[in-house]
Amino acid sequence: MTRFDGVQALVFDVFGTVVDWREGVARDAAPVLAGLGRRDIDPRAFADAWRRRYQPAMEECRSGRRPFTRLDVLHRENLDGVLRDHGIDPATLGEAALDDLNRAWHRLDPWPEAVAGLTRLKRRFVIAPLSNGNIALMTNMAKRAGIPWDAILGAEVAQAYKPQPEAYLRTAEILGLRPEQVCLVAAHNGDLKAARACGLATAFVHRPTEHGPEQATDLAPSEAWDVVARDFQDLAHRLGC
Known part of the structure; x- marks a missing residue:
């Protein structure tokens, strides 16, 4: 645990690590697709297709x-x-319905233990998102789900999308910390690799069903990350929170 002696802040990937984007988007897409008479489109497959464009x-x-x-x-x-790919003219829905469906990303549910685990981690560390999500999205998500962030950080604040180094380095700078005083918590090995290259500490958390029951990626840590945990409660235990 010596790598964590100087860590003062934990910053989190959000989509997939803190919240279950696939089920949340599918939940909001299902009635829209049904209303269009497109029950032939699997809402989870629709969510996957939307995410592939990310x-x-x-x-x-x-x-x-x-x-x-x-x-x-x-x-x-x-x-x-995505709608056009499925043979749906977006104009069929109208701007208000399109904007509401787009806000499905603001209404994602946390993984079952996430809020309780974050609350424990907050006792010792500053906690904030380091997400590609924008400020309004992260704020609305946190307000709805009770996610106890100390600050809303990430791509819009840094004006850079992960895995650009600026996304990690500017986040540390905004917190008034050196990179080694910040740890990225993520369920994605690629994100952690980019953070480590910038000098951040790293914590891998398992989310084996982010992409559904047949997920084939990020099922295990690809490198010797500083901490590996089953979930946020386990992470809090391992970090003495």
Whole structure:
């Protein structure tokens, strides 16, 4: 645990690590699809298809081909694309319904132990999201779900999408801390690898059903991360909270 002697803040990946995006998006998409007479579309498959557009959309910003654009805007553009992929004209829904469905990402539920685990971790550490989600999205999610963040940080604050180094380094700077005083908690090995390259401590948390029962990625730590935990309660125990 010596790597954690100087750690003062835990920053968290959110989609998949703190909240179950797949079930939340599918829950909100199901009645919309049914209302369109498209019961042939599996809401979970629809959520997966929407999520597949996530990284390519952010890469447009990371590459410099597009200025930094907050995730709510990217999600909304991606929603239009997913609907068209399924043979649905977005105009059929109307702007109000499209905007409401887009806010499904604001209404995601935490994993069952997440809030209790975060509450324990907060006793010892500053806790904040280091998410690609924008400020309004993270704030609304936290308010609805009772997620006890000390601050709302992440891509919009840093003006950089993970895994760009600026996303990690600017977050530490905003907290007034050196990189080694900050630990990224994530269920994704790639995120942790990028954080470690920037000097942050790392904690891997297992989320083996983020992508559903047949998930094939991030089922185990790919490197010797500083801490490996089953969930947030286990992480709190391992960090003495």
